[in-house]
Amino acid sequence: MLLSKVPLHSRRIAANQIRSNARTSSTLLEPTAYSSSNPEPPYATLGSTTKLNLFSAVNSALKTALETDPTAILFGEDIAFGGVFRCSQGLRDEFGEGRVFNTPLSENGIAGMAVGYASAGGTAIGEIQFGDYIFPAMDQIVNEMAKFRFRSGNQWNCGGVTLRAPCGAVGHGGLYHSQSPEAYLAHTPGLVVVMPRGPRCAKGLLLSSIRSKDPVVFLEPKVTFTNVSIWLRLSYSHLRCFIFQILYRSAVEEVPDADYEIPLGKAEVMREGTDVTIVGWGAQLRTLETACDLAAKEGISCELIDLRTILPWDSKTILESVMKTGKLIVSHEAPITCGFGAEIVATMQQECFFCLEAPIQRVCGYDTPFGLVYEKYYLPDEKKNLDAIRKVMELSR
């Protein structure tokens, strides 16, 4: 059926018809096995909270993990004094140098050691200092960690591994302190890839990751670590764009003090809306929230979804939303080609092609390395996203 040949009003009717058919036929609408067992944490009943930024929330999760699991160890470059992002601050004093320790400078070593420790029954939490430096560890991650269970016929596994790495742009990171490597990792069957958007979900997702039966790479958007005093140190030539970020990126949230988990493999609808579905993850969601606010001023209602787990990903939540709105935008910082957005778009067009009222848009980084002075032009910022929102609205009219 060629929708473009059909007059617009009847196209809408057709789309609605198809949507309701799809609702009953798509296999994606079955519960996804990976996440169904764990419910969302009932925040209201979790008790006291503390205002934390993302690194303190990670610190709180690590502390909880070390307290509740005597086999858990925490290691990586510069971990002992608290880590360059202060995520392990105080933990060596509390849990001793046998459990919280510096490693020599080798990411491959960190990943391999984590695999071995986990294979012997322990919980290994390794830190890769920057997401950009996860690449030296890719052999251990892709060929070993991810295939450990499969290749042994499930005699062995390294589900006890969690590798944490900060990722994403910070305004002054250039080529090697800005990358978002989630798509490389997501191309790896056997791996779980997680990226929280803020402090509260970071703690719950990290605890789930550490306790997951599968190896997890946990990517922490470092822009959400950053507080105003650090922003103010930044380059003058970039200052304008940072002031914007200071205003719009509130880095602190109320985080429950309790031990809680957020299910992996489950997206979260951050804002409900009726006109356009927007999917993102990590720090990009801050940008997308702004874009949604701007769109709201123009009377456009956006549904914003935080994917949270990149692999295995929650297609069901997205599909349900797209069937409601008929329009989809996926946005991420990483380069557009083979970015994880491509996977989402491919799946959605296959599952609900006839529900779509406009071509799916991707608002992503360009296919260039991350050039220092070009960052503000490189980023898929709120303006580019707002343009995409307007565009799908126009095309569907």
Place this chain on the structure above:
Amino acid sequence: MIVRSLKRLTPRTASSGIFSIENASQERSMSTVPLHLSRANNGMVNVLVKSTKVPRPATIVPVKKSKKIETLTSRPVQREAMPSHISYVGNEKMPITSNLKIVTPKDDTPRGIWPVFRMMDENGQLRGEALPPSIHSNDLSSERDLDNLRNVLASHHPHFASEIHSSSLLHTSAHEYPDMPLHPHNTLLRAHRQMIRLRKMDTILHNAQRQGRISFYMTHHGEEGLLIGSASALSPKDFVFAQYREAGVLMWRSFTLDQFCNQCFSTDLDLGKGKQMPVHYGSRALNYQTVSSPLGTQLTQAVGAGYKLKLDCQKSPGKEQAVSIAYFGDGAASSVDFHSACNFAATLKVPMIFFCRNNGYAISTPVKDQYAGDGIISRAPGYGMAGIRVDGNDIFAVHAAVQAARAYAVENDAPVMIEAMTYRQGHHSTSDDSSRYRDAEEVQNATDVSDPIVRLDLFLRQFDWMDDSIAMSIEDEERVAVLRAMEAAESRPDPDIRHMFEDVYHEKPPHLIKQEEVLMQHLKKHNIKY
């Protein structure tokens, strides 16, 4: 106690008002530490080894020019017996040797701890032996004649006669050094000036970052001697593969202050087109490969480049053999690339130098968390590689070691490892606060005994090539030169935005052409200026 007036190496408020130190100095920073030396009343030069936890004053110690300037040679210098051992922070005590010996795979490896080759001690004296005060009465000082100096030094230090005679630091340059206003052919004085230039540039740019004028910086404080000492021992044709804390090598090869500043300020004149963070310099013209942040990667690359240089030379036998040199830290030596590079280079017989700057730390990680063995050099024999450990704070020893290593590499088609022992006086970078993981006392003690600039300064004072007023004017000139370069860079425009899509490939592929168009339309539509 007299505070020696080797003036505090910090930028002072320039008369032009273009640089204000006030903000910067509020922050206690290891990198703005003055180079204080004390002199005991007996006239013997001591290096200040005073333990104190009091943070150093952040204000500038004014230098009274009216005071009678005392030089080292104006009083008898007391001889001190050569100490047998030396300590570097975090490492085992090491025996000192004054025998320049590249330990080859055929030799017995040193038993126990590898010795450190050193020529000049903390007082700037070769082998701890002062030149007699009479020597400045000859016309060494007025002529600044290196040939003459060499002869004097060699006759007073016969043990080092061959190092002295072959040291290119002690040879007049055939070409004029464009950055030497007064003694345009004097290699040694250029080395001294460049160390000060690097220190000045570091202090000023570090503070510029603190003021938010650049986004990032890394200083070389404490490592100037090993950088200039090694750079001056290489041929300009040799390929340099740096880690990131090696700007001195580039400086020696005539990279200008303007070029450094244009890179750090990401201007339209930055050779790297504003793509990388500050301090990621590179220069094709100067055979200096562009720095990349991922650690260790330069090591295997240096092997490949060295192999190419070897084949080039085999093809045209008359050609002078160039080598490649890879610089790396004690931290980067733990990388997988380090192992591959060493094993490749030794097995494939590549003429190259592995130059380790062992400065005691990799960010916060002390060397005791980095390795359990005897530093990095003890690994060389395991790879079947020649090696030598050297005092990295002694420019003469580093220079001699690199000259010898280079000669060995060329002659034997083989790699040589050099471990230069030093101390990172400053923070790891402007993103780091090293007071979180090391005592001020440790920094002060190590700095006071190991500063390479002080050491060379004291050496030069023995024969009146240096005194307070000369030192002061060099510092002033260099400070002003850096400030000028910084001011000029700061007023330059950003690189053209179109560079963003260039150099990804040799030719811009269609998808990038399209993406560029989309961005340009976007900027136009929203009236965004660039």
